[in-house]
Amino acid sequence: MFQALPPTRYDLRFFIGDIPVRVHPLFWLIALLLGSSGDLLTIPIWILVVFVSVLVHELGHALAFRFYGIRSQIVLHAMGGLTIPEAAPLGFGWASVSPSPKQEVVISLAGPFAGFTFAVLVMLGVVVSGGTLLISRLFGILPLPLTAILPFGGNVPSIFVTMLLFVNVFWGIFNLLPVFPLDGGQVTRNLLIQYDPWDGARKAQWVSAIAGGVIALFALLVMRSVYVALLFGILAFQSYQSLQRRY
Numbered sequence: 212m213f214q215a216l217p218p219t220r221y222d223l224r225f226f227i228g229d230i231p232v233r234v235h236p237l238f239w240l241i242a243l244l245l246g247s248s249g250d251l252l253t254i255p256i257w258i259l260v261v262f263v264s265v266l267v268h269e270l271g272h273a274l275a276f277r278f279y280g281i282r283s284q285i286v287l288h289a290m291g292g293l294t295i296p297e298a299a300p301l302g303f304g305w306a307s308v309s310p311s312p313k314q315e316v317v318i319s320l321a322g323p324f325a326g327f328t329f330a331v332l333v334m335l336g337v338v339v340s341g342g343t344l345l346i347s348r349l350f351g352i353l354p355l356p357l358t359a360i361l362p363f364g365g366n367v368p369s370i371f372v373t374m375l376l377f378v379n380v381f382w383g384i385f386n387l388l389p390v391f392p393l394d395g396g397q398v399t400r401n402l403l404i405q406y407d408p409w410d411g412a413r414k415a416q417w418v419s420a421i422a423g424g425v426i427a428l429f430a431l432l433v434m435r436s437v438y439v440a441l442l443f444g445i446l447a448f449q450s451y452q453s454l455q456r457r458y
């Protein structure tokens with residue numbers, strides 16, 4: 212579900228600096244499906260927002276790899292993005308290039324925090340250009356500036372920036388939840404492995420299964436989102452299954 216799809220001849224390929232980026236055609240299709248409730252104007256804006264946001268997120272991971280001297284490539288695929296260290300095969304790499312658990316924590320956090328940093332820069336851009344940020348409350352708890360009104364260019368720039376803020380803040384928070392294979396799940400595993408090298412990975416699977424279940428219920432009852440509830444329900448079940456299989 213979260214693995215890189217094999218290359219096709221319809222892949223879009225480019226470089227950011229010297230970091231290779233590959234975009235699988237299914238990426239556009241899934242982005243389109245996620246935005247399909249919008250109208251003809253907002254769908255293309257939404258697809259651009261998803262593209263930019265996933266790229267910023269993966270660039271965070273890639274730059275953190277780089278910080279530890281590891282080259283990587285970015286793949287945007289059906290369920291989002293992946294940053295794959297180049298010298299290592301998928302999954303468990305070679306000892307010479309595998310980051311330590313502590314480095315893995317930083318690399319995992321770099322994705323969501325790249326998104327948060329980007330959102331802050333966008334908000335600064337809105338304020339500097341004379342626009343307005345409207346603060347909303349997330350689940351009645353967290354105040355988030357989720358609506359941007361720009362003084363120029365009609366509706367389109369405002370819709371674009373509002374969606375950009377929503378995706379970078381909201382998906383960043385979601386990605387930090389301690390559920391596999393989200394970044395928060397990897398952080399939990401690497402933190403637990405440091406304190407408990409023998410049993411940390413198993414404990415992280417339990418955290419993932421329980422947290423995934425609780426979040427699925429929260430999504431259903433509080434957020435009233437069947438989509439989010441299904442997503443976390445499936446992830447919780449996958450964690451539970453791998454506990455049965457491996458331990």
Ligand SMILES: [Zn+2]
Nearest residue numbers: 268322323394
């Ligand atoms: Zn990530």
